[in-house]
Amino acid sequence: MSNVLLQVSELSKTYKDKNFWFNRKCVTALEPLSFDIMAHKTLAIVGETGSGKSTVAKLLVGAEMPTTGNIRLNGQTLEPGNFKQRCQHVRMIFQDSGTTLNPSLTIEQLLDEPLRLNTKLDEIERHQLIRETLQKVGLLADHMSFYPHMFSGGQKQRISLARAIILKPQVIILDEALASLDPSLRSQMINLLLDLQQQMGLAFILISHNLGIVRHFSDEMMVLSNGKVLEFGKTSDILQKPEHKYTKKLIMSQRFQLLYR
DSSP: OOOEEEEEEEEEEEEEEEOTTSOEEEEEEEEEEEEEEETTOEEEEEOSTTSSHHHHHHHHHTSSOOSEEEEEETTEEOOTTOHHHHHHHEEEEESOGGGGSOTTSOHHHHHHHHHHHHOOOOHHHHHHHHHHHHHHTTOOGGGGGOOGGGSOHHHHHHHHHHHHHTTOOSEEEEESTTTTSOHHHHHHHHHHHHHHHHHHTOEEEEEOSOHHHHHHHOSEEEEEETTEEEEEEEHHHHHHSOOSHHHHHHHHHHHHHHHTO
């Protein structure tokens, strides 16, 4: 029995803009790409700034409408305009967690909001689920009454993770979510994510510039440049024997930075 969670087929994005003479000008941000993600697995998407990584993420969570393509979750098509369906099953964690947490709300209020909007749980049930979710990500139940400014950067990222998993999604997109953490906290966060992946059967999409994280955390990787897929396969195979010169350049660039850091 297949345990493929997410199937992406011929997904692309073209933006239309007006030039000086008011004629339509098309800019291709992402050429058609296809991939599958299985339960308990992580796909890394790498490339330089402007390569199309964030465009893929926006299309998957429904923040952008695709020009072509189809996205299926457990065999069912994710309709482009059905944001409630996307919100429940495909969640996203960003690099700067502090800016995504409303400073005027307590942690309980922050985590209660998606539950009120997307579930039929009563107040007592929501309160209990919030306590359990905070403990699952390594925080205390007492933290429910705290405000975001009372936490460190690493703790804020755990709060963002709690908000992402509280609806029991199947796919989580990590958009440079580990980039701002120092090596020690990053290692703790990766171990936590791997534990949750096994417990909940999650599939991760990791968007990252850091090939060290990609090597340790992902099973497969996709290399993008100017909206095109240059390489796609097992992470270990690509990093050990890259075929495209662009991939070789990315790997050598990071090795050089490590030598002279």
